[in-house]
Amino acid sequence: MSRRVSLKAVALTIAAIMGLAGCQSTPESAASVVVSQDTGKFVLPSYETVTLDNGLTLMLMPQREVPLINVQAVVKAGSIDDSIAGTAELTAQAALLGAGGKSKQQLEQQVDALGASINADAGEDGSYFTADFMAKDADVMLGVLADVLLRPNYDAAEYDKLKQRTIAQLSQAKESPKSVIARYFAKQLFGDNPYGNAADSSSVANIDVDQLKAFHLQNYQPNNTAIAVVGDFDVAQMKQKLTQLFGQWQGDALGASAAPMKPVFAPAKNRVLLVDKSDAIETTFLIGGLGVKRSNPDLVELNVVNTILGGRFTSWLNDELRVNSGLTYGARSGFISYKEAGLFQISTFTKVSTTEQAVDLALKTYHRLWEQGIDAATLASAKAYVKGQFPPKYETSGDLAGLLSDMYLYGFDASYINDFQKRVDGLTVADTQRLINQYFPKDKLQFVLIGNAAEIAPIAAKYGEVTKVDIKDIGFDAK
């Protein structure tokens, strides 16, 4: 039992809103210069970027605290590139089911015997392969990484087992409202736009090995991929090893697709998706709307404003819904930003009988952004908090490899880290007002409520046009 809702969820939100280099220029008169709290100096450790002849990007950052190496390869293709929802994810995961002529079992035994691990996953914008191993095992593990990335077996029998398990896990996930509510929300907000692509049991059933091979062939190209290596190694030797393993990788002549994305439309009215879970003992809900892209130049500053609303324990939302009223164990808000779109969401949960009270209080608290605005003392506190909690996000090799691959995927550089404190320090009360008016969705809000519909349907209707689905229905929207 812990005092707070898992911090992991918070960290994910914050990680997702990192962005961009680019100097943000906030003109400041001498009079408005704020005294800022010193939270210590923090700069990104140096690293080297190399582009091989075939277009593959290598990013190498030595870190010698422990005798380990973390490698993250990122391919610029994610669920937004799915023609059938789930293809990017399964293409990545199935690459681990045997590669380079080794069976799944051989591969897994080889990796586990070293105490190492290799994982594959796809997000909205990219596909990720992460290997974690002892420095002494670099030759073996980099070879394994090259095999799974370049030469996956895509064996039909092994894939079928993964597919069946994935379908079952999609049902299993729905046992926990918290683990699926964001998928309902993204679907409601993005609709047919690729950011609304959510794998479900019927889409996954339609993905066969040939689709994986096609997705791999089209998207896993050297000029569409970066490999970030962080840990205990010699840069020259590592460069040589990677060039040996990946230098001959030739892309398909067609290259990755660059079809323009369908536009994202802002919601035209308040809408409520009511997800019925008949044995629910609480109501879990999200409220929000469109957010900002990763490339938005105000992202760092926007995070500071959100910290005040719902990004820390003393935030307005947590203070009102948890501390003052005891309605919930935790309430928060956050922007989640992707390459071409983003969303903003307020999230919390409460017992069935206080559903209306909690939704009302969340909305009332949210509107303080416009009605009351942010005062200088609260802003100063949030700035200190955001700066003080920043360095530990980049403490491990895994954190740093993730950062480097995000730099490649989203096109920002070390100035994001190195200018972070300066940007936060520069934020004024006047800036916060502009950010609130420009970016936080004030009306036409979107709601997802997961709970016992028999009890909460009348409440749901208060907030907008209601669509009802059963949590056991396939997918994440009304068909």
Add this chain to the structure above:
Amino acid sequence: MKKTLIALLAAAALAGPMAASATDASDIKSFTLDNGMKIMVLPDSSIPNANMYLFWKVGSRNEHPGITGISHFFEHMMFNGSKKYGPKMFDRTMEAAGGANNAYTTENVTVYTDWFPSNALETIFDLEADRIAHLDIDPKMVASERNVVASERTTGLENSNWSALQQQVKGVAFLAHPYSWSVIGHESDIQAWTQQDLVNYHKTYYAPNNAVVVIAGDVTEAQVKQLADKYFAPIPAQAPPAAIRTVEPPQKGERRIFVKKESASTPNVMLAYHVPATKDPDYYALDLLTSILSDGNSSRLSQALVDQQIALGAETYMPMAFDPNLLYVLGVAAPGVSAKTLEQALIAQVDKIATDGVTQQELDTAKNIKLMGFYRTMETINGKADTVGTYELFFGSYQKLFDAPKAYDQVTVADVQRVAKTYLQRANRTVGVLAAEEESDQ
């Protein structure tokens, strides 16, 4: 500073070839205040941050029926106001200084974790000392916090089948010992404990002689010593808490429970076996045994259950504990697989280790996985603070860190088989099943 510590922990980390490094305990600075509070310092300047971990030797094992859940509730109340820093001021002051915090409660301990830019160190000492010495248990805050904890309890049951199942399994695996109830406590007790219960609990358990404090990060021993003398030393010691008297009687046969949860898409099966306390020499062999069962895709359960499409997933869990506790094995059935089939498959894998043993290769793999995990933990100041505190508490001294490599290294395939035979027996087992529908009598 950092390098030396790592070398030391690598030595502590097990596994033959790595374990030889010559290091000594002097890399961790430790001192005990006159009031009995033990403080350990691990300087590390890799980031301009530090932490303070306060381990209190109080958890749900110190409770009794009527006040179950009070340890965890106290973890919440420690944030709700004291003499100098009134309600809300602990968090507000810490966050305005760039710090953040959390806390957790287990069956054995309550741990408070502060993370902050290292130049906020004195503020953190001031905040912690104020609530240890002068907590103000405001009845209004108690009333509001009961609801927060009730919400925490509900959200755990709503979202985690593991929680729903484990609570009930513990309830029958332990008939006598306080590990019987869940850390969150019984719903009725959450609503019922009194102001006097809370006052007594704080006085007894939040005494400096009942705490271990670890500070890791961009700090020096001298700095910490000076602040500890100023803020923590004046807090008076109290009479030591009463020992836990109850010893769980040996289990004489398999026990079973069933939990009905309509939304469960497939059955979940949990096996729980009584095992000794963490300080028992068999801990290391049992720890490696759980790894052989469930760490990595080549593990026994993954190969025999997940790969064979009997389970969607399978795992093991053996919490560190002051008293003899449980080793859990959990599986989630694949579609169309009955609870009975899954249960038999899980038991077959456990029994196979007792009858046939494990291979040297499996044991070496488990040791390597442990070593990797250990290094990754040591990569962060939080991992360091947590590990040092854990050894101090559960193995009796942080110095035991230096015995661990040898202890793991010495575990043989015969030891793994022996502990499987000794502890993972039918008569020593509780089986829990969670499913949408209970199987009928026919």
